[in-house]
Amino acid sequence: MPVGNQQSMPINSDSRWQRLLRLVGLLSVLCVLLGAYTPLPNLLARALAVSSRVQPADAIVVLGASVHRDGTLSDQSLRRTVQGILLYRQGLAPLLVLSGTSYEGSPVESEVRAHLARQLGIPAKAILLEREAQTTAEEASNIARTLRQHKVQRVLLVSDALHLARAVPRFEREGLTVLPVAADGLPADTDSPDKRLSLLIHALREAVGRWLYRWGG
Amino acid sequence: MDKAMVPLLILLTSVLGYGVARRLWQVDRASLARAWHRAMELLGCWALVYLANLFVGATFILLIRLLTDHFVSLYVLGSIMLILWSVLQALVFYFLWRERQ
Numbered sequence: 617m618p619v620g621n622q623q624s625m626p627i628n629s630d631s632r633w634q635r636l637l638r639l640v641g642l643l644s645v646l647c648v649l650l651g652a653y654t655p656l657p658n659l660l661a662r663a664l665a666v667s668s669r670v671q672p673a674d675a676i677v678v679l680g681a682s683v684h685r686d687g688t689l690s691d692q693s694l695r696r697t698v699q700g701i702l703l704y705r706q707g708l709a710p711l712l713v714l715s716g717t718s719y720e721g722s723p724v725e726s727e728v729r730a731h732l733a734r735q736l737g738i739p740a741k742a743i744l745l746e747r748e749a750q751t752t753a754e755e756a757s758n759i760a761r762t763l764r765q766h767k768v769q770r771v772l773l774v775s776d777a778l779h780l781a782r783a784v785p786r787f788e789r790e791g792l793t794v795l796p797v798a799a800d801g802l803p804a805d806t807d808s809p810d811k812r813l814s815l816l817i818h819a820l821r822e823a824v825g826r827w828l829y830r831w832g833g
Numbered sequence: 834m835d836k837a838m839v840p841l842l843i844l845l846t847s848v849l850g851y852g853v854a855r856r857l858w859q860v861d862r863a864s865l866a867r868a869w870h871r872a873m874e875l876l877g878c879w880a881l882v883y884l885a886n887l888f889v890g891a892t893f894i895l896l897i898r899l900l901t902d903h904f905v906s907l908y909v910l911g912s913i914m915l916i917l918w919s920v921l922q923a924l925v926f927y928f929l930w931r932e933r934q
Contacts (some may be wrong), residue, residue: 633930638870641877750904808836821911 652809657816664819664826665777666784666796673709673795674768675744676700677759679752679775679783680716683725689732692776692800697729699799700774701736709772712738713763715746715755752783753829760790769793776800778822782829878930879923886910886919 650656678700681693689697693716704712712733716725726745734740744762749755763771770793775783777798787794806815854860887910894905 634870634874637874637877637881639877640880641873641875644876644880645873750906809839817911825907 648813651813651816653812655807655812657812657819658806660819660823661778661815664781664822666780666798667777668797669795670703670708670772670797671795672707673770673772675711675713675763675766675770676703676709676772676774677713677763677787678715678729679755679773679779680725680746680749682719683716683722683728685720685722687723687728689725689728693725693729696774696776696799697732699797701733701738703772703774703797704733704738704742710742711744711766711768712742713744713746713759713771715749715759717747717750752779752825753786756783756786756790760787760792763792771795772797774799778818782822782826785826786829875923875927878927879920882923882926883916883919886915886922890915 678696681696682690683693684690697714700712700714703709714726714729714733716729718724724747726747730740730743730745733743744766746755746759746762749758771787772795773780773783773787774797777800780796780798784794784796806812851865890910891907894907894909897903897905
């Protein structure tokens with residue numbers, strides 16, 4: 617009998633593990649199916665995304681994305697920069713703040729953006745650069761410090777619709793009045809399985825980021 | 834029709850594969866159920882290993898940021914390589930665990 621007991625213990629233990637692994641595996645399959653073939657990611661993105669409020673302000677702040685080692689801006693960075701330049705050219709604010717640091721040996725993103733802005737007719741004296749910040753939180757505190765010196769209170773904050781959900785509260789915490797401007801529109805109409813999965817991952821990442829910012833300050 | 838193409842393809846090759854397996858290896862429906870269970874176990878093992886990698890990775894990165902001047906982005910955890918390495922880890926851990934049974 618003792619031998620039987622000794623044999624049955626690991627088997628029961630393994631059965632529990634088997635059940636757990638099967639359950640987690642099944643949940644993973646369900647998550648992928650729900651993410652790819654239902655509008656769940658679209659609903660989640662719509663709930664998280666921030667809509668644009670384009671009004672006159674004291675400055676336009678364009679948040680960093682990334683730049684390649686050869687000095688070309690990433691799609692995201694280029695989209696945000698062009699949006700900022702368009703807002704400036706519409707006369708919505710007299711200052712254009714371009715953010716973006718260097719990534720693993722790449723040129724400084726904000727400098728590449730400033731070069732583009734000048735080529736597109738933005739006067740050099742209207743451009744301010746934030747070169748050091750590595751995270752959205754650092755961008756908020758560094759840029760707010762610079763803008764206080766220019767007596768700026770109200771800013772048009774340019775980023776992606778999902779990233780704005782995290783960035784707007786962080787800039788507001790610095791005492792600025794923030795008008796969000798989404799450079800990519802609401803990514804809610806995607807209907808191909810691949811794009812839906814990609815949207816789901818993006819939305820979940822931003823949701824976690826937002827939670828971390830709220831929790832960690 | 835375009836969106837239905839991939840699910841239809843998978844359905845077709847699954848039915849064909851099962852048909853071939855029945856002829857070549859004389860497997861029955863119970864074998865198919867067991868194979869499904871094993872596949873779910875393996876997938877579950879991968880999911881747990883991947884989540885563990887994400888958690889340990891995020892903790893490690895936050896500690897590096899806290900304790901040193903070096904900046905490591907949390908975005909590195911979105912790398913496709915982390916998924917692939919986790920698959921390899923999960924395969925090893927799963928078969929190690931099966932070995933014990």
